[in-house]
Amino acid sequence: MATGRTHRPATRSRGIPEATVARLPLYLRALTALSERSVPTVSSEELAAAAGVNSAKLRKDFSYLGSYGTRGVGYDVEYLVYQISRELGLTQDWPVVIVGIGNLGAALANYGGFASRGFRVAALIDADPAMAGKPVAGIPVQHTDDLEKIIEDNGVSIGVIATPAGAAQQVSERLIAAGVTSILNFAPTVLSVPDGVDVRKVDLSIELQILAFHEQRKAGEEAAASAASGGSSAGGAAPAAAVVPPAGRATAVARKGNPDGDVPAVMPA
Amino acid sequence: MATGRTHRPATRSRGIPEATVARLPLYLRALTALSERSVPTVSSEELAAAAGVNSAKLRKDFSYLGSYGTRGVGYDVEYLVYQISRELGLTQDWPVVIVGIGNLGAALANYGGFASRGFRVAALIDADPAMAGKPVAGIPVQHTDDLEKIIEDNGVSIGVIATPAGAAQQVSERLIAAGVTSILNFAPTVLSVPDGVDVRKVDLSIELQILAFHEQRKAGEEAAASAASGGSSAGGAAPAAAVVPPAGRATAVARKGNPDGDVPAVMPA
DNA sequence: GAGTGTGAATCCTTTCACAGCT
DNA sequence: AGCTGTGAAAGGATTCACACTC
Numbered sequence: 001m002a003t004g005r006t007h008r009p010a011t012r013s014r015g016i017p018e019a020t021v022a023r024l025p026l027y028l029r030a031l032t033a034l035s036e037r038s039v040p041t042v043s044s045e046e047l048a049a050a051a052g053v054n055s056a057k058l059r060k061d062f063s064y065l066g067s068y069g070t071r072g073v074g075y076d077v078e079y080l081v082y083q084i085s086r087e088l089g090l091t092q093d094w095p096v097v098i099v100g101i102g103n104l105g106a107a108l109a110n111y112g113g114f115a116s117r118g119f120r121v122a123a124l125i126d127a128d129p130a131m132a133g134k135p136v137a138g139i140p141v142q143h144t145d146d147l148e149k150i151i152e153d154n155g156v157s158i159g160v161i162a163t164p165a166g167a168a169q170q171v172s173e174r175l176i177a178a179g180v181t182s183i184l185n186f187a188p189t190v191l192s193v194p195d196g197v198d199v200r201k202v203d204l205s206i207e208l209q210i211l212a213f214h215e216q217r218k219a220g221e222e223a224a225a226s227a228a229s230g231g232s233s234a235g236g237a238a239p240a241a242a243v244v245p246p247a248g249r250a251t252a253v254a255r256k257g258n259p260d261g262d263v264p265a266v267m268p269a
Numbered sequence: 270m271a272t273g274r275t276h277r278p279a280t281r282s283r284g285i286p287e288a289t290v291a292r293l294p295l296y297l298r299a300l301t302a303l304s305e306r307s308v309p310t311v312s313s314e315e316l317a318a319a320a321g322v323n324s325a326k327l328r329k330d331f332s333y334l335g336s337y338g339t340r341g342v343g344y345d346v347e348y349l350v351y352q353i354s355r356e357l358g359l360t361q362d363w364p365v366v367i368v369g370i371g372n373l374g375a376a377l378a379n380y381g382g383f384a385s386r387g388f389r390v391a392a393l394i395d396a397d398p399a400m401a402g403k404p405v406a407g408i409p410v411q412h413t414d415d416l417e418k419i420i421e422d423n424g425v426s427i428g429v430i431a432t433p434a435g436a437a438q439q440v441s442e443r444l445i446a447a448g449v450t451s452i453l454n455f456a457p458t459v460l461s462v463p464d465g466v467d468v469r470k471v472d473l474s475i476e477l478q479i480l481a482f483h484e485q486r487k488a489g490e491e492a493a494a495s496a497a498s499g500g501s502s503a504g505g506a507a508p509a510a511a512v513v514p515p516a517g518r519a520t521a522v523a524r525k526g527n528p529d530g531d532v533p534a535v536m537p538a
Numbered sequence: 539g540a541g542t543g544t545g546a547a548t549c550c551t552t553t554c555a556c557a558g559c560t
Numbered sequence: 561a562g563c564t565g566t567g568a569a570a571g572g573a574t575t576c577a578c579a580c581t582c
Contacts, residue, residue: 019573025478029457043541052459055541056575063543071542071581088478089485096477103376110372113457113474118481157484158477181487182480184473188298188382190321198483200476204453205382207469208365208427209294209357211451212387214467215426216358218450288551312563324563325553332565340559340564 016087020061024084026051027058028117031081043074085118095122095154097180099171100163101131101141104186108162109137122154127167144171151178158182165189172199285356289330295320296327297353297386303346312343354387364391364423366449368440369432370400370410373455377431378406391423396436413440420447427451434458441468 030050034042044062048055062068062075068083069075085091098105101124108114109124124136127144134141142150150156159175161168161183168187175183182198185191188206191199299319303311313331317324331337331344337352338344354360367374370393377383378393393405396413403410411419419425428444430437430452437456444452451467454460457475460468 107372
């Protein structure tokens with residue numbers, strides 16, 4: 001979900017569909033685990049199960065990379081690990097900077113899987129002068145003033161933004177001006193970036209809201225299923241209080257056809 | 270990307286497509302910002318820009334919710350905030366528990382946007398007895414032993430897993446057994462859960478790998494563009510060292526047609 | 539016999555473009 | 561005149577199912 005301002009299919013990876021690219025890291029992780037257990041080969045069925053996808057999809061995905069399997073046998077684990085790593089660009093070493101060393105930034109700095117696969121935390125940057133010099137995860141925090149120099153000196157092209165929302169856009173602009181062309185954004189803001197820069201977003205509250213949507217659906221169905229019984233004492237999982245009703249604003253609004261006119265008994269007054 | 274074991278379209282939200290659901294939180298955030306600035310109405314064009322999507326998509330998305338706009342005018346901000354909140358189930362208050370209070374768990378507990386929109390951190394749980402009782406973000410950490418009781422007492426249906434990868438599957442099983450039906454998983458593992466449980470995954474290293482893929486592509490194109498010059502001194506963004514070459518394993522492998530036979534000068538030896 | 543690789547069919551998502559309402 | 565709401569077209573992604581290879 002590369003959410004830049006423009007909707008370029010991110011340098012349109014000639015050949016490999018975006019959906020496939022997004023799954024390659026999954027396969028890679030499963031393969032790495034197999035590799036550590038010294039499993040020599042694996043079938044599409046087994047690997048798919050380990051990665052949490054179905055085998056047809058996996059085979060189709062691999063078919064975009066080339067014919068790396070052996071019919072009747074499966075895939076050579078080591079060889080596939082290498083091919084996928086290469087395809088993802090992980091045979092290179094990517095220096096990244098993390099901007100914003102609060103709880104989240106510190107968590108990211110400490111995250112092991114970071115260094116493991118091709119990524120190296122080249123620097124930690126924070127705007128708080130009190131943080132400067134303090135080591136986090138063994139790396140001294142540097143001040144935002146030196147951002148440009150740090151980026152250039154280390155040849156950084158990938159930046160991670162873990163600042164408060166208010167600072168994110170400005171940080172991204174400075175990163176980009178200094179040479180960064182890929183950004184992983186943890187701040188809850190839509191970054192607006194020039195063409196040619198990739199942005200990926202990780203947003204806790206969006207994920208939770210999506211879960212809440214499905215959770216609500218489940219509750220609705222459950223209520224519908226148990227008909228018009230005394231539905232209040234559902235054991236296990238039921239939300240609590242309610243929130244403000246609609247503002248008095250519904251004047252000119254027709255509200256013609258809500259295609260989802262069910263879920264009636266569930267809404268609080 | 271609800272990555273459970275099975276591929277149910279997550280309780281198949283009759284009516285609203287999954288892709289639309291995933292964008293509703295984005296619209297909601299943009300609308301909330303407008304609301305705070307007391308903007309009364311907004312056009313699809315404006316709102317789409319604020320949310321980082323295009324206006325046709327936005328209008329189509331809203332059309333699944335009902336006809337909440339006014340032709341020639343636009344959308345009433347307050348009214349739309351309410352409608353989307355309701356659709357997402359945010360007019361209810363969802364208690365969530367966070368399991369695994371390391372750096373990441375602490376970051377999540379402190380995350381403001383959490384409480385703001387319908388979610389309430391009901392409890393923090395950690396396996397380390399030394400953590401027990403210590404307050405994080407004003408909430409005392411409780412021990413894993415009491416997990417089941419905590420879930421039941423608070424009627425929790427959404428759980429957040431921020432434990433190390435090794436513990437995640439077991440934690441998820443306990444959560445589910447106790448009544449949780451939606452999980453947000455920050456641990457880098459594929460959780461295997463029964464039908465009817467939704468899992469969403471947030472995975473830093475996967476996001477980085479996807480960025481690396483596109484980054485590599487850019488580097489390749491750039492190199493191709495600047496032809497066969499002395500490409501080594503690229504100013505701005507170039508990765509460093511290399512990694513192990515392919516294992517000697519490539520024996521039985523044909524490697525017939527790699528549909529992507531370009532990017533030659535870029536790979537290190 | 540076992541399991542890959544892939545056209546063809548199906549399903550989902552996005553975009554277009556314009557009729558219709560205010 | 562302006563902007564929404566939506567059929568219809570286009571484009572992707574997933575699944576099916578089977579020919580082909582080892």
